[in-house]
Amino acid sequence: DADVTQTPRNRITKTGKRIMLECSQTKGHDRMYWYRQDPGLGLRLIYYSFDVKDINKGEISDGYSVSRQAQAKFSLSLESAIPNQTALYFCATSDTRDRTTDTQYFGPGTRLTVL
């Protein structure tokens, strides 16, 4: 089984709809992240959380919100989806105990299309 899972893997929705993307991990990591990837671009950070009580905005948080329900679960919500939020969304995790590299490990991605 994958260490970092994302649901759904693909989603098509309409403008104005609320949508939630979910991420869960079995790696035992405390840090979790949400990124988006647009065609031809690298990934950009939306939100990150270093533990259940810690939520921080990233580079492009406008139009998004998150919830850290447990150490292993981190969800991303689009309150009112718009077409320019069409993108590939990635969840990632890292471990505070990895004090040398702090490598982030990514889930398989969710492809979201907003019509």
Next chain:
Amino acid sequence: AQKITQTQPGMFVQEKEAVTLDCTYDTSDQSYGLFWYKQPSSGEMIFLIYQGSYDEQNATEGRYSLNFQKARKSANLVISASQLGDSAMYFCAMRGGLYSGSARQLTFGSGTQLTVLP
């Protein structure tokens, strides 16, 4: 602010040959980390290799090595003995020092699409 530049949108290499993917970076941090990720057509992001700014040796992981030239601010990925399965998008990324504010995110380049020819 951190910045990653990958100047090769696409590269071709013959199977079994070596290829170098370029990455230059800019940061004001003294301590930082550099990463390479592979993204196959299926879309997932796969961690390949890490280089710390204070590491004296170039990082190696199997057929992957990182040619780290700190003075030139470059961190090129070298893939030896290319295989058809190496065809993918490759991203260079960096984070700041573990105790700096910029440690909280990875900054990515725009990627290089590598195609391995049979």
